[in-house]
Amino acid sequence: QASSKIRNFSIIAHIDHGKSTLADRLIEHTGTLSARELKEQVLDSMDLERERGITIKLQAVRLKYKAADGEIYELNLIDTPGHVDFSYEVSRSLAACEGALLVVDAAQGIEAQTLANVYLALENNLEIIPVINKIDLPSAEPDRVKKEIEEIIGLDASDAILASAKSGQGVEEILEAIVNRVPPPQGDDSAPLKALIFDSKFDSYRGAIPYIRLFDGKVSKGTSIKMMSTGKIFEVIETGVFTPEMTPVQELKAGNVGYIAGSIKNVGDTRVGDTVTDARNSAPMPLPGYRKAVSMVFCGLYPVETSEYDRLKDALEKLQLNDASLMYENETSAALGFGFRCGFLGLLHMEIIQERLEREFGLNIITTAPSVVYKVNKADGEVIYIDNPALMPSAGEIASIEEPVVRATVMVPSEYVGAIMELNQEKRGTFVNMEYITETRVSLHYELPLSEIVYDYFDQLKSRTKGFASLDYALKGYKESDLIKLDIMLSGEIVDALSFIVHKDKAYPRGRKLVEKLRKLIPRQMFEVPIQAAIGTRVIARETIQAMRKDVLAKCYGGDISRKRKLLEKQKEGKKRMKQVGSVEIPQDAFMAVLKMD
Numbered sequence: 240q241a242s243s244k245i246r247n248f249s250i251i252a253h254i255d256h257g258k259s260t261l262a263d264r265l266i267e268h269t270g271t272l273s274a275r276e277l278k279e280q281v282l283d284s285m286d287l288e289r290e291r292g293i294t295i296k297l298q299a300v301r302l303k304y305k306a307a308d309g310e311i312y313e314l315n316l317i318d319t320p321g322h323v324d325f326s327y328e329v330s331r332s333l334a335a336c337e338g339a340l341l342v343v344d345a346a347q348g349i350e351a352q353t354l355a356n357v358y359l360a361l362e363n364n365l366e367i368i369p370v371i372n373k374i375d376l377p378s379a380e381p382d383r384v385k386k387e388i389e390e391i392i393g394l395d396a397s398d399a400i401l402a403s404a405k406s407g408q409g410v411e412e413i414l415e416a417i418v419n420r421v422p423p424p425q426g427d428d429s430a431p432l433k434a435l436i437f438d439s440k441f442d443s444y445r446g447a448i449p450y451i452r453l454f455d456g457k458v459s460k461g462t463s464i465k466m467m468s469t470g471k472i473f474e475v476i477e478t479g480v481f482t483p484e485m486t487p488v489q490e491l492k493a494g495n496v497g498y499i500a501g502s503i504k505n506v507g508d509t510r511v512g513d514t515v516t517d518a519r520n521s522a523p524m525p526l527p528g529y530r531k532a533v534s535m536v537f538c539g540l541y542p543v544e545t546s547e548y549d550r551l552k553d554a555l556e557k558l559q560l561n562d563a564s565l566m567y568e569n570e571t572s573a574a575l576g577f578g579f580r581c582g583f584l585g586l587l588h589m590e591i592i593q594e595r596l597e598r599e600f601g602l603n604i605i606t607t608a609p610s611v612v613y614k615v616n617k618a619d620g621e622v623i624y625i626d627n628p629a630l631m632p633s634a635g636e637i638a639s640i641e642e643p644v645v646r647a648t649v650m651v652p653s654e655y656v657g658a659i660m661e662l663n664q665e666k667r668g669t670f671v672n673m674e675y676i677t678e679t680r681v682s683l684h685y686e687l688p689l690s691e692i693v694y695d696y697f698d699q700l701k702s703r704t705k706g707f708a709s710l711d712y713a714l715k716g717y718k719e720s721d722l723i724k725l726d727i728m729l730s731g732e733i734v735d736a737l738s739f740i741v742h743k744d745k746a747y748p749r750g751r752k753l754v755e756k757l758r759k760l761i762p763r764q765m766f767e768v769p770i771q772a773a774i775g776t777r778v779i780a781r782e783t784i785q786a787m788r789k790d791v792l793a794k795c796y797g798g799d800i801s802r803k804r805k806l807l808e809k810q811k812e813g814k815k816r817m818k819q820v821g822s823v824e825i826p827q828d829a830f831m832a833v834l835k836m837d
């Protein structure tokens with residue numbers, strides 16, 4: 240039977256409330272790693288994560304803790320990503336646990352993602368231990384936050400732990416609470432193997448390695464395992480635990496958290512949420528909740544230099560090895576040449592991949608504006624899904640277009656309610672309802688087109704509420720809408736990579752603004768370049784880029800040679816991110832211009 244000395248738990252929190260800092264403290268306090276090792280090993284996992292202060296990838300670590308009762312416990316901390324883009328991953332890692340620490344910033348109180356995460360934890364029947372963090376801050380108001388926890392979430396907060404992940408206050412109490420309040424795993428060692436994949440990693444020697452939580456049964460070297468979603472079978476060559484390095488152990492059994500290696504070549508075969516069973520003695524039913532990652536946002540990625548196409552392809556292949564939710568396929572653009580259409584879980588996921596391509600692989604890429612997936616009901620009865628605006632059929636072939644809508648929750652101090660309503664109005668939102676969660680804070684529920692969230696929603700939300708609003712959203716479904724395709728023409732030619740889908744009411748102002756913006760962004764060429772925005776054959780806006788004066792360099796003749804060199808270098812630098820489209824050079828900014836216009 241599963242060991243009574245095991246506790247599997249997660250930490251859930253709104254971003255910046257101190258989850259990572261607290262995790263580090265727990266690791267340090269249990270002597271799992273020294274402070275120095277901690278810095279080197281845990282935090283260095285991903286530069287990007289560090290810089291942006293977000294948690295991207297799940298990780299697990301086993302803590303050995305000698306409790307007040309004198310017994311030694313194995314505490315498995317399963318980390319969850321802290322962003323809405325990854326809510327499915329969050330839900331699967333929570334499903335691997337029996338309990339969760341709910342960390343709430345003592346000065347900020349409950350935010351939209353605190354709530355979203357709590358709901359996921361409750362759905363998974365977890366024991367929730369409220370931790371009020373940052374009580375060292377002068378602005379900390381633990382009593383107010385306790386009240387919020389009780390009133391908004393409905394949890395008893397009388398025994399909430401007051402902590403400071405910064406100073407270490409409350410850490411011992413947290414560890415005791417994990418031991419005493421989180422139930423030990425239940426499960427049957429002798430039943431057929433049933434293990435949940437909550438993450439996976441690619442290792443160049445051992446292949447794709449699923450991170451698993453065993454619910455029933457055992458697994459060890461030589462076990463023939465079967466992935467229940469695909470039926471694929473692999474032989475296990477190693478089982479191990481996270482200390483936090485991968486450390487081999489003889490066997491994993493019910494209740495354990497660890498990894499298995501088995502010459503699995505492709506991370507696509509180790510899907511988060513899938514159930515691993517024994518091929519010779521299979522569980523009759525997989526664990527509930529599995530679903531395939533769905534891409535919500537798509538964009539085109541093209542090498543600036545055509546010769547870098549193969550390198551870009553290699554890089555995407557490598558990134559996909561570690562990230563089964565990254566989708567890509569070949570795409571050809573009349574304007575940009577050969578590249579890839581890529582699908583992402585959300586905007587943040589997209590930005591992370593773009594940055595990694597540039598930073599880790601040193602690639603120069605052109606990214607087209609992100610698009611959602613439109614459902615097009617054609618006049619002939621066919622239904623198609625379009626993730627690239629350039630491929631939208633002509634108006635005559637379309638009966639109707641549907642777009643993805645989300646159910647969004649915005650939490651703000653009440654003085655910003657007006658600002659949020661205005662923003663959501665502009666974003667074609669439908670008001671659902673509004674609740675006062677305390678006297679001064681409000682939760683607003685809206686239905687919003689996903690495409691409007693992609694278009695500059697976060698920045699607007701933050702700037703209009705001085706950073707006080709928090710957002711959470713989940714896909715609700717498709718809804719018919721009056722959408723049309725807007726094309727951009729340079730020198731009379733449509734640039735397919737600049738086409739976008741827009742609501743009819745916004746087509747004119749957006750087209751107008753975009754051509755104005757493009758006029759400023761596209762550098763002068765040797766000849767005059769007209770820029771036009773068109774719906775079908777109807778031009779709705781036009782601007783002209785004047786021809787370049789030929790004396791840019793002439794000015795420098797006879798003058799300072801270093802000044803001339805600087806000018807040339809500057810031009811070269813600028814060129815890097817330029818794409819030659821027909822006879823016109825277009826900078827990267829132009830492709831993203833459509834995103835920031837309102």
Ligand code: GDP
Pocket residue numbers: 252253254255256257258259260261292293294321372373374375376402403404405406
């Ligand atoms: P996460 O996004 O939830 O992982 O939050 P982090 O652990 O990255 O913390 C966000 C910020 O809050 C960082 O600048 C931390 O140094 C700071 N922080 C975390 N815990 C505390 C605390 O107990 N007291 C204070 N004053 N700052 C804290």
Ligand code: MG
Pocket residue numbers: 258259260292293294321
């Ligand atoms: Mg973090």
